[in-house]
Amino acid sequence: MDRPRIKRLGKECLTILLVFLSIVSCKDDPKEPIIEEIAIAEPKDVYEFGFCLDDYIVKRDTIKKGDSFGQILERNSIGYPKIYHIAEKAKDSFDIRRLQVGKPYTLLCSKDSLQEPKCFIYQPNKEEYVVINFQDSIHAYTNRKPIKYVEKIATGVISTNISDALDQQGISVILAYKMSDNIYAWTIDFNRLQKGDRFKVIYSDKYIDDTIYAGIGDIKAAYFEHKKEPFYAFEFETDSVKGIVDYFNEEAENLRRAFLKAPVQFSRVSSRYNLKRRIAYYGNKVRPHKGTDFAASVGTPILATANGTVIESRRKGGNGNYVKIRHNSTYSTQYLHMSKRKAKVGDFVKQGDVIGWVGMTGNTGGPHVCYRFWKNGKQVDPFKQKLPEAEPISDSLKVKFLEYIQPIKYRLDNIFFQPEIIEEELLEQPVITQGNS
Numbered sequence: 145m146d147r148p149r150i151k152r153l154g155k156e157c158l159t160i161l162l163v164f165l166s167i168v169s170c171k172d173d174p175k176e177p178i179i180e181e182i183a184i185a186e187p188k189d190v191y192e193f194g195f196c197l198d199d200y201i202v203k204r205d206t207i208k209k210g211d212s213f214g215q216i217l218e219r220n221s222i223g224y225p226k227i228y229h230i231a232e233k234a235k236d237s238f239d240i241r242r243l244q245v246g247k248p249y250t251l252l253c254s255k256d257s258l259q260e261p262k263c264f265i266y267q268p269n270k271e272e273y274v275v276i277n278f279q280d281s282i283h284a285y286t287n288r289k290p291i292k293y294v295e296k297i298a299t300g301v302i303s304t305n306i307s308d309a310l311d312q313q314g315i316s317v318i319l320a321y322k323m324s325d326n327i328y329a330w331t332i333d334f335n336r337l338q339k340g341d342r343f344k345v346i347y348s349d350k351y352i353d354d355t356i357y358a359g360i361g362d363i364k365a366a367y368f369e370h371k372k373e374p375f376y377a378f379e380f381e382t383d384s385v386k387g388i389v390d391y392f393n394e395e396a397e398n399l400r401r402a403f404l405k406a407p408v409q410f411s412r413v414s415s416r417y418n419l420k421r422r423i424a425y426y427g428n429k430v431r432p433h434k435g436t437d438f439a440a441s442v443g444t445p446i447l448a449t450a451n452g453t454v455i456e457s458r459r460k461g462g463n464g465n466y467v468k469i470r471h472n473s474t475y476s477t478q479y480l481h482m483s484k485r486k487a488k489v490g491d492f493v494k495q496g497d498v499i500g501w502v503g504m505t506g507n508t509g510g511p512h513v514c515y516r517f518w519k520n521g522k523q524v525d526p527f528k529q530k531l532p533e534a535e536p537i538s539d540s541l542k543v544k545f546l547e548y549i550q551p552i553k554y555r556l557d558n559i560f561f562q563p564e565i566i567e568e569e570l571l572e573q574p575v576i577t578q579g580n581s
Contacts, residue, residue, distance in 0.1 A: 193250070193265050193273055194287065200252040201259050207247050213240035213264070220251060220261045226278075234276050234284035244268065252279075270358045271350075293348040293361050299561045302341040306334060309343075318360045319347060325409055326496075327363060327377045327391045330401045332370050343368045344559045346552070365552045375399075376556075378549045382537060388451070388494060390534060394553060396542050400534040402471070403526070404449040404495060406438055407479055407515050408502065414439035414512055417525035434523040435480065435514040442511045444502040446479050448493040449515075457489050463514075464506025467499050480514035481506050 190197045203220070214227045231240050243249075243266060252263040262279035271291060276284045298319060300309035306320045323345065324334040348361035366377040376394040381387070391399045406413075415437035452471035456478075459465045465482035483503025487493055504511050517526035537545055 193275060193289075195252060195263065197252075199255070200262065201255055203251040203253060203261075205249060205251075207243050207245050207249060209245050211243065211245075213243060216249070216251075217261060217264070220253070221258070222261060230276065230278050230282055233278075233282035237284035238266075238274050238276065238286065240276075242268075270352055270356065289352045291358065292351045292354050294351060295346065295348050295364070297559055298343075298345045298347065299559060300343055301561055302337050302343075303339055305337060306343070316360055319345065319363075321410055322347075322360060322363055323366060323368070325404070325406070327366060327399060328368060328375065329405050331375055331399055332368060338371060341368070341370050342561050344556055344561065346556060346559075365549070365556050367556050376553070378545075378552060380537070380545050380548065382535065382541060386451075386492075386494065388535075392537060392545065394549065396537045396545050398534045398536055401531045402450050402534050403475075403477075403531050404447065407447050407449050407477075407513055408438050408440045408444050409447070411438040411440040411444070413437065414510075417527070435478075435516040436526060437512045437514050439510065439512045440502045442483055442501075442503055444511075445498040446482060446500045446502060446513050448487075448495060448497045448499050449477055450475070450495050452477075452493060454487045454489050454491045454493060454499070457485050457487055459505065462507035464508065465500065465503065466506075469493060469499070474520055476518040478516040478518070480516065481508045481512065 213231060214224065217227050217230075218224065234240065248267045250265040250267075251261045252265070253259040253261050262277075264276040264278075266274045266276075268274065271288050272286060273289065274284065274286050276282075298310065298313065298315050300306070300313070302309055306323070307317045310317060310320055320334070323343070324332075328334070344367045346364045346366070348364065350358040350361045352358045362379060363377070364379050368375045368377075377391045377399055378394070379389060380392055381389045393399060413436060415433060417433060417436050419432040419434070446467075448469055450469075450471045452469040454467060455470045455476070456466070456468035463480045465485050466478060466480045467482065467485055467487050468476060468478040469487075470476045479500060481503055482500035482505060485500045487497075487499035493499055502511050502513050508514075515526070516523055517529070518524070519529065
């Protein structure tokens, strides 16, 4: 049989098969054709920063070196008289001089041929944004993007250090810093962990707009086994008015002291308190150093080491920009050489609040914060003080705390350590033996 004839017969067979299938599919009701309904999705409006972006022409960019608020608006056809008016109206809510190179901004412009800017939105970090709205009346405000918290768990056994134990699992090292600085700073020395120490943590990851990862959130509970001794930690709010949150063990005992060990995270001590310090530059004369220097890059947040009231916030001589906090009738702390100050005189600040940023103002050879610790009006070495415990849980809250942690502790106790999970999985695998054939 020739090839053309074979092809023709093949086509005829295919046609017969298709007809047959169509008859079978319509067997139930051959008179009515099957009509499929196709759902047409209505386009949804896109919202960001509280605005419907479909109502504007959206222009996005980042702050370039030499950029200013005025230059950005002028490039987009707004004259300086109006720019000055906008800046004056907005200055009580946001200082336009604080725009940082590399930070993103968005202009919402009119949907016409002029494309005149109606709103300027600046993002100093992933979570916050500043809106300067001048399409009707001029007003400025700071807001936060919606954040979704996803609860996670992490476990590990120390072989070298906790950072490696987390890094092997692809977990941010920030979790280790939070455990060492925020929770166990006064109970476990993370620089002297031993091989075989192990931990379990219940924490949260932060996501902006449900998709953009924004880092580690708070630690809800932790268990750390150091030198075979267990250390539990549970997060608990002790003052809802002031928003004071602390960590307590399973017996409601506070894990912290009243003061943080350092005013900056992820830093190192570059110069300790030393009344007999000699400096070669000054002819090897004794130049007492009554503070503790913590080296950190410019712009690193400086934290209040304890709750208290700001009694000084100024720039003066060799101290540069500094803030001083009175914590009670006995203790005060001072933070020198700031690039910028955030806390103002009279502010009540909580332990861990940002009061300024590391800089090089005053007499300093490099970026750091000089941390000065006052006891009864005299500057002392904070590392040699027997510091008071942080506020204990009141008797009225203790019962509530113990009830609150009961299900959390049960869950924590039933989380297996990572190597144990691996061992169990290996035990479940079939054993393959090799012998002589």
